[in-house]
Amino acid sequence: MADKYPSVAYFCMEYGLDHRMPLYAGGLGILAGDILKQAHDDQLPLVGVGILWRQGYTWQRLGANGQPYDSYPNYDEIKEWLVDTGVTVRVDVRGRPVRCRVWKTEAFGNAPLFLLDTNLPENEDRWITGQLYGGFEEDRLAQEIVLGVGGVRALQGLGIRPDLYHFNEGHAVLAGLELIRQKMRREEISFHRAWQLVRRQIVFTTHTPVREGNESHRYTALGYTGADLGFTHWQLERLGGAPFNMTVAGLRLSTLANAVSQLHAQTARRMWQDVKEAAPIRAITNGVHLPTWQDRSIAGIPRPLDPEAVWSVHQVLKEQLIDFVADRTGTRLLPDRLLVGFGRRAAPYKRSDLIFHRPEVIDPLLAERKVQFVFSGKAHPLDDVGKDIVARMAEMARRYPQAVAFLENYDMEVAARMTRGADVWLNNPRRPLEASGTSGMKAAANGVLNLSILDGWWPEACQHGRNGWQFGDGYEGDGQDERDLDALYKVLLNEVIPVYYDHPARWKQMMVNAIELAQPFSTHRMLEQYYTDLYEPALREGMHAGPIPENQLAGSQHE
Numbered sequence: 001m002a003d004k005y006p007s008v009a010y011f012c013m014e015y016g017l018d019h020r021m022p023l024y025a026g027g028l029g030i031l032a033g034d035i036l037k038q039a040h041d042d043q044l045p046l047v048g049v050g051i052l053w054r055q056g057y058t059w060q061r062l063g064a065n066g067q068p069y070d071s072y073p074n075y076d077e078i079k080e081w082l083v084d085t086g087v088t089v090r091v092d093v094r095g096r097p098v099r100c101r102v103w104k105t106e107a108f109g110n111a112p113l114f115l116l117d118t119n120l121p122e123n124e125d126r127w128i129t130g131q132l133y134g135g136f137e138e139d140r141l142a143q144e145i146v147l148g149v150g151g152v153r154a155l156q157g158l159g160i161r162p163d164l165y166h167f168n169e170g171h172a173v174l175a176g177l178e179l180i181r182q183k184m185r186r187e188e189i190s191f192h193r194a195w196q197l198v199r200r201q202i203v204f205t206t207h208t209p210v211r212e213g214n215e216s217h218r219y220t221a222l223g224y225t226g227a228d229l230g231f232t233h234w235q236l237e238r239l240g241g242a243p244f245n246m247t248v249a250g251l252r253l254s255t256l257a258n259a260v261s262q263l264h265a266q267t268a269r270r271m272w273q274d275v276k277e278a279a280p281i282r283a284i285t286n287g288v289h290l291p292t293w294q295d296r297s298i299a300g301i302p303r304p305l306d307p308e309a310v311w312s313v314h315q316v317l318k319e320q321l322i323d324f325v326a327d328r329t330g331t332r333l334l335p336d337r338l339l340v341g342f343g344r345r346a347a348p349y350k351r352s353d354l355i356f357h358r359p360e361v362i363d364p365l366l367a368e369r370k371v372q373f374v375f376s377g378k379a380h381p382l383d384d385v386g387k388d389i390v391a392r393m394a395e396m397a398r399r400y401p402q403a404v405a406f407l408e409n410y411d412m413e414v415a416a417r418m419t420r421g422a423d424v425w426l427n428n429p430r431r432p433l434e435a436s437g438t439s440g441m442k443a444a445a446n447g448v449l450n451l452s453i454l455d456g457w458w459p460e461a462c463q464h465g466r467n468g469w470q471f472g473d474g475y476e477g478d479g480q481d482e483r484d485l486d487a488l489y490k491v492l493l494n495e496v497i498p499v500y501y502d503h504p505a506r507w508k509q510m511m512v513n514a515i516e517l518a519q520p521f522s523t524h525r526m527l528e529q530y531y532t533d534l535y536e537p538a539l540r541e542g543m544h545a546g547p548i549p550e551n552q553l554a555g556s557q558h559e
C-alpha cells in the first residue's frame, strides 16, 4: 500500500517522541514527533532527520530565590533506544571536518528517525550536537550545517532517495543549499537551473508569525562557519535576502509551503507578501497523535459517548493529576472544585499571568477555592524576560498556596498529565501570535474544555458554550490586554463557573462534544492533508513544470 504514496524525508531540529527522550524544546518538536508516530501507524513512507542532542533542552527548576535556573545533564542512556546505522558522514564547520554518526530509532518501523551525532572522539567539535537551541549565532549555524547538510548526506549514505524533502521550519534550509550544490556539480548546470530543479522536490512548513522570531544570519557568520557552502553572496541573497533569513529561504527553496492553521496562513501570507518568488502558503492545521495524547481510558469508552461515563473516567484522571501535583509541589488541590490548567512556553505573548491582573476579581475566587489553577512553563535559558514570567507563575503559587500550583520543567510528561486531568484548559495569547497551539487539542481529546482566545486552531473548532468557550471576540489592537482580560473574567464568572457547579449535565455534554473534536484535530487527518494538499500537488507541479528553458535562465538572473 505504502508505495503509492510519495516518500518523504522530514527534517526538523527537534523531535518530541517521549519524555524520556529529551530531544525537543516545545510545540515544534512535539509536532514532528507526532508526525513520525502517525506515519508509522498509517504505514506512510516518511523518515525523520534530526539531531541526537546529548544534553537535550534545558532541565529547568526553581531556585530558592524563586527564579528558574537551568541544568544540562548528559542523556547518554538515550542510545539504548537507538541503533548505530554504521553510516557516518562528514561536514565542514569553520574549515574543520566534523564527522557525524547516524543513529536510528528502534521504534516506528517504516517511519524511522535518523539522528546525527557529532559527539565522537575524533571530532574537535563534539559540542555541536550538545544543547538544543544553546549558544549563539555561530553555534546555531554549526548545528544547522549538521542538520541540513549532514542530513542530506546521511540519507545518501543510507541509500534513501526520497521523492520529497519536507523542511519543518527554517532550521533545515541548508539542506536545500546542499541539494543545489550537488546538482550543480553532478549535472554541470547553473545555480539558477539547479535551484529550480531542486525546488520541485522541497516543501516547507512555516511557524512563528512574528518576523523577528524567524531566524536570520549575517553573511559574515555564514562565511565564517562555512554555512554558505561556497555559494556567492549574490546567489545566497537570491534565496534568503540580506541578512539571510531562513524562512525566506525556505519559501524560495520550496514548491509549496504550509502554515499551521487557517488564521496563521492569512497572517503568514501577509507577513511574507513582499518576498518575491516565494512558494504559495497553504493552510494545513496541526493535529495531535491521539494514541500519545488521548488517555486510553478515554479512548476506551464505547461510542457513542455516554456523558456520565466520560465524567467518571475524567474524575479518575483528575485525581491522578492532583496526586502528581501533590507529589511534586506539596499542594493538594481538591477534586470537587474547578481546576484550570495552563501549560505554556514562557514567552511574553502567551500572557501567562493575565488572569491574575485584577486581584479584586481573582482573589475572592481563589480564597473560596471556587477555581484552582495548575501552571507550568519553561523559558529559553537565555531569555530573562521569559524567566521572569516563570518566576511570576511560581510567585502566584506561593501567594495562593491552597489554590494555585506551579509545576517545574514543563515537558511531555507534565503536558500529558495536565491535558488529561484539568477541567478547563486556558489559553490567552496576544492574537494573532499563536500559530496553531496543539496543547488545546490534547485537552479536547480528553474532554478538557478549552477556554481560549480566538487564535491559532481555536477559531476553526470553537462552538462557544457547546465544546468550550472563546473570549475576546478576535479583537486585535490598542488595549487588547485590557479587553481580553474583561472578556476572560466575564466568561469565567458568568459561564464557566456556573456551568461547572450548577449545571453538571450540561458540563458533561460539553465534554462529550469536546472529545468529538479529536478526530479532525488529529495527526491522522493532518498527514492525510499533507499528502493531498502539499506532497502530491508539489510533485505534480514539478512534473508539469517540464524542463526549464535555458534562455529564461540567463535573463532572469539580475532582476
Ligand SMILES: *Cc1c(COP(=O)(O)O)cnc(C)c1O
Binding pocket: 025, 026, 027, 028, 030, 343, 344, 345, 410, 411, 412, 415, 416, 436, 437, 438, 439, 440, 442
Ligand atoms: C503540546 C506541547 C507543546 C505545544 O503546546 P502549545 O499549545 O503550542 O503551547 C509544548 N510543549 C510541550 C511539552 C507539549 O507537550
